[in-house]
Amino acid sequence: MRWLCFVLVATLILSVAPTAARKIRVVATTNDLKWAAEKIGGERVEVVALMHPLQNPHTVQPRPSFVVQLNRADLLVRIGLDYEETWLPPLVEESRNSKIRRGGIGDVDTSIGIPLLEIPAGRVTREQGEVHIFGNPHYWLDPENMKIIARNIAEGLKRVDPVGTSVYESNLRNLEREMNELLVETLKLAEPLRGEKFVAYHTTWSYLANRYGFRIIGYLEPKPGIPPSASHLADLILRMRQEKVKFIIKEPFYESRTPNMVAQRTGAKVIEICPTVGGEKGTETYPKLMRFILTKIVNAVQGLN
Amino acid sequence: MVRWIALFLSGLVLTVAFGQENANSNDTKEQELQQLRERVATLERLVQLLQEELATLKRNGYALQSQTQLVALQQQTEAEKRKLEEELQRELQKNPPSPAPRPSPPAVIYGGGLWQALNPDNSVIANFRTGFRGKRPFASFMGSEFSEAELAFQAATDPFSRLDTFVAISPEGAEIEEATLTILDPTFLRLPRNLQIRFGKLLAPFGQLNSIHPPEQPFVDSPLVHRLWFGHVHAEHEHEEDEHEEENGHQEDEGENHEHEEGNGEQNSRQRQNGRQHQLTPANVPTEGLFTGSGLSLNWLIPTGKHVTWLTVAPLNVDNPTFQANSGRPVWLARIRHLHELSPTQTLNLGLNYAFGRNDLGNDTRLLGFDFTYRWRPIREGLYRSLVWQTEAYWGWRDTGNGTVKPKGWFTMVEYQLSRTLFLGARYDFAQSPDKSFSGRGFSLAITLFPSEFGRYRLQWNRQRIGGQTVHEVWLQTTFSIGTHRPHPL
Numbered sequence: 001m002r003w004l005c006f007v008l009v010a011t012l013i014l015s016v017a018p019t020a021a022r023k024i025r026v027v028a029t030t031n032d033l034k035w036a037a038e039k040i041g042g043e044r045v046e047v048v049a050l051m052h053p054l055q056n057p058h059t060v061q062p063r064p065s066f067v068v069q070l071n072r073a074d075l076l077v078r079i080g081l082d083y084e085e086t087w088l089p090p091l092v093e094e095s096r097n098s099k100i101r102r103g104g105i106g107d108v109d110t111s112i113g114i115p116l117l118e119i120p121a122g123r124v125t126r127e128q129g130e131v132h133i134f135g136n137p138h139y140w141l142d143p144e145n146m147k148i149i150a151r152n153i154a155e156g157l158k159r160v161d162p163v164g165t166s167v168y169e170s171n172l173r174n175l176e177r178e179m180n181e182l183l184v185e186t187l188k189l190a191e192p193l194r195g196e197k198f199v200a201y202h203t204t205w206s207y208l209a210n211r212y213g214f215r216i217i218g219y220l221e222p223k224p225g226i227p228p229s230a231s232h233l234a235d236l237i238l239r240m241r242q243e244k245v246k247f248i249i250k251e252p253f254y255e256s257r258t259p260n261m262v263a264q265r266t267g268a269k270v271i272e273i274c275p276t277v278g279g280e281k282g283t284e285t286y287p288k289l290m291r292f293i294l295t296k297i298v299n300a301v302q303g304l305n
Numbered sequence: 306m307v308r309w310i311a312l313f314l315s316g317l318v319l320t321v322a323f324g325q326e327n328a329n330s331n332d333t334k335e336q337e338l339q340q341l342r343e344r345v346a347t348l349e350r351l352v353q354l355l356q357e358e359l360a361t362l363k364r365n366g367y368a369l370q371s372q373t374q375l376v377a378l379q380q381q382t383e384a385e386k387r388k389l390e391e392e393l394q395r396e397l398q399k400n401p402p403s404p405a406p407r408p409s410p411p412a413v414i415y416g417g418g419l420w421q422a423l424n425p426d427n428s429v430i431a432n433f434r435t436g437f438r439g440k441r442p443f444a445s446f447m448g449s450e451f452s453e454a455e456l457a458f459q460a461a462t463d464p465f466s467r468l469d470t471f472v473a474i475s476p477e478g479a480e481i482e483e484a485t486l487t488i489l490d491p492t493f494l495r496l497p498r499n500l501q502i503r504f505g506k507l508l509a510p511f512g513q514l515n516s517i518h519p520p521e522q523p524f525v526d527s528p529l530v531h532r533l534w535f536g537h538v539h540a541e542h543e544h545e546e547d548e549h550e551e552e553n554g555h556q557e558d559e560g561e562n563h564e565h566e567e568g569n570g571e572q573n574s575r576q577r578q579n580g581r582q583h584q585l586t587p588a589n590v591p592t593e594g595l596f597t598g599s600g601l602s603l604n605w606l607i608p609t610g611k612h613v614t615w616l617t618v619a620p621l622n623v624d625n626p627t628f629q630a631n632s633g634r635p636v637w638l639a640r641i642r643h644l645h646e647l648s649p650t651q652t653l654n655l656g657l658n659y660a661f662g663r664n665d666l667g668n669d670t671r672l673l674g675f676d677f678t679y680r681w682r683p684i685r686e687g688l689y690r691s692l693v694w695q696t697e698a699y700w701g702w703r704d705t706g707n708g709t710v711k712p713k714g715w716f717t718m719v720e721y722q723l724s725r726t727l728f729l730g731a732r733y734d735f736a737q738s739p740d741k742s743f744s745g746r747g748f749s750l751a752i753t754l755f756p757s758e759f760g761r762y763r764l765q766w767n768r769q770r771i772g773g774q775t776v777h778e779v780w781l782q783t784t785f786s787i788g789t790h791r792p793h794p795l
Contacts, residue, residue: 052649052684054685055684055687056688058688059682059687059688060687061650061652061680061682061687063646063649063652064611064612064613064644064645064646064652065612067606067608067613067644068608068610068611068612071499072608089791090791093467093489096489096490096498096499096606097498098464098465098489098490098492098498101464101489101490103464126757126759130757130758180337180340180344181340183344184340184343184344184347187347187348187351188347191347191350194354194355195354195355213351213354213355225757225758227725227726230390230391230393230394231390233389233393234386234387234389234390234393235386237389238382238385238386252685253685253686253687253688254688255686255688255725261396265389
C-alpha cells in the first residue's frame, strides 16, 4: 500500500512538474559567431559551429552532420556577404528547413550594418580573381564590429524566441560593455603597431589593421584566391625592400613555403596567426583571441626592433 | 504628533534610498565616462603619431632626383626584378608549390551589383577538346571541337521553390540537359518538410556520377557503362559507322584497324540530314552518357544521428539505349543513398539503385546499381590536398522475348590533389552493351590544372578495347565558366 502511494505521488509530481523547455538550436558557421551567439543566448540556446577554426572557408567539405544540424536548427548565424557562398547555400537547401533559408525567420546575416571595407568599385569581373564582391568579409576582427554582430544575433534570437527578449537584451548590453572595455585595452596593447607595415598572404587582416593603425602594403596572392606567381613575388620582394617591410602575416591554412621564400629574400619574419576563435591554444573566447593576435604581432615587432 | 513623526521618518528613508540609487547610477556613468576619456586620449595619440609620420614622409619622400638617376634606378630595379623572377621560377619549378583550387565546388561569383538583383544566376560553361586516336597515341588526329557550351539559368521562383535550367549547345544542336522545378518547402501543400518534389527533365537518380553534368566530371569522357547504356548515338557517329563498315567490314572482325574520326563539321551537317535510326555499335560509342528523363521525383530526407539517408522514387520518361521512350509506361527509378561521416575529414557515400522499364523491343528491362564514393580532405591543408575514390557497378536484365540478356558494367576512379592547382586522376572501367552484342574495357589517366577556380586544362590518355579493337586516345580539354554557377550540393 505504501509503495502504491509512493508511485501515485511520484506520478503526480512528474505530471505537474514543468517540462524543461527545449533550448533554441543555433547553428553558426564559424567559432567567432558561435561565441557571440552563446554570449547573447546564454542558457536559452545550444550552439554548434560548422567550420573548423583551422579550415580555409573556401575549402569546407560539406559533411552529413551539417545537413542534420541545419535540418534541426532554429537559427542559422552566418558571416554573409560571399564568405560561405561556395558551400552553405546548397546545404541550407538540402536541409529542408525553410526557417533558415534566405529571408526566413531564423536566418541571421551578421554583416548587416557593418561598415564594410574594400567594396570593389565599378564593374566586377573575374579578372580581379576571387574578389569579394560585396566587400571584405573578415569583419569580425574588430571589437566595434563584434557589437554589430551581437546586435544582429540578438534580433534573430528575439524573432525565434520572443519570450527570451529581456534576457537577450540584457546579455547584449553586457557584451557591448565588454567590447568597449576590450577596445580600450587592445588599443593600448597595439600602440607599438601604429604605422608599422606588413605583408599578408590573403586579405584577412584589413579590419584589424584599420582598427589598430597598421598597414598592409601587399599580399602574397597576386589577386584574391590566385596562387602566388614568381613575377608577382619578385615585385612584392622589391617593394618590401624599398618600404622596409619586416613582417609577413599568414593564416595556418596557407602553405609556408612561399612566405618563407619571400622572408628569406627580404629579411622579414613570418607571423602565423589563426583569425578564428579556438584555432590556437589560449584563444577560446573572442576577447582572448583579440589579445592573442595583437600580443603575437606586437611581440614580433618589438622583438625585431 | 505620532502621525507627523511617522511621515517624517518615511520621507527620510525614501530620500536615502533614492539618493543611493542615484549614487550607484552616477558611479556607472562615471566609469563609462572614464572609459570614453581613455579612448579619446588613445585616439588623440594615434592622430598625433599619424601626423608625425606624414610629416616625416613629406620631409624625406620628396627628395628630387635627376632624370638620369631615376632611369638608372629604374634599370637597376628592373634587372633585380628579372633576376629574382628567374630565381623564383627555378625554385617553383623545382618543387611545385602546394597550392590548389577547390576541387569539386565549382565557381560561385556574383559579379554585378544591384543591377543583377532578382535576375537568375546565369552561367556558361564552355568545353573545348582536341583528340587523337589510333593504334598508337597520336596516330590519327580526331579533330578539335567546341564540344559543348552549357548554359545554366538558376533562381528561386518564390519562397517555396526554385527553377534550374541547363541547356547544352553542341555541334549536334541544342538540347535541354536538365530543367527542373524543385519544391523546396512542400509544407504549403500540407506535405512533410523533409520531402522534396521535383518536376521536369531530371538527371535520373541512378548512381552518384550521374548527378554531375559532363563538363564538370573528372574525366574528358564518361565511363564506358554510361556511354553504352545511357549515351545517345549522334549523326556523325552513324556516319563513322558507315565509313567503318565500308573500310573494315563487319564490326566483329577483330584485329582490323577501326580508327575513326569525329568532330568534322561538314560530315556532321551531311549526317544531320540523315534520319535513320541510330544503332549502337563498337564504332559509334558516344563520348558521353548521361541518364536523364522527364517526369517527377520524390526525395525524402532521413537524418540518422550525424549521418543522412535519402530515399528517392522517380517515374521518368526515358529514351536511351537501355530504355525506350513512349513504350506505354514510364521507367520507375528508386535510389537509397546514405552519406556517412567517418570523421571530420572523411565521408563515405553509399547508394543502391533500381530502375524498371521497357526496352526498344517493348519488353521489360531492369537495372540494379551500387555505388560508393569516399572523400577525404584535411582540415588545415584542405586547399592543397584531397582525394576522391568513386566506384559504381550496374547489372541489367533485358528481356528480348526469347530469353533474358544480362549485361553488366562498372567503373572505379580516383582523383588525388597534388597541389593547389594540380589534380591527378585514374580510371578503370568495363561495360557490356545493353544487348550484350559487344563489350569494352579501358584505362584512363588524366592530369588537370586549375589556374583559377573558374577554368581548367586537362590532358587525358585512354587505352580502350571495345569490340575486340584496342585504341589509344589522347585528349586535351579546356573548360571555362563565366557568370554565376551554383555549387553542387553534397
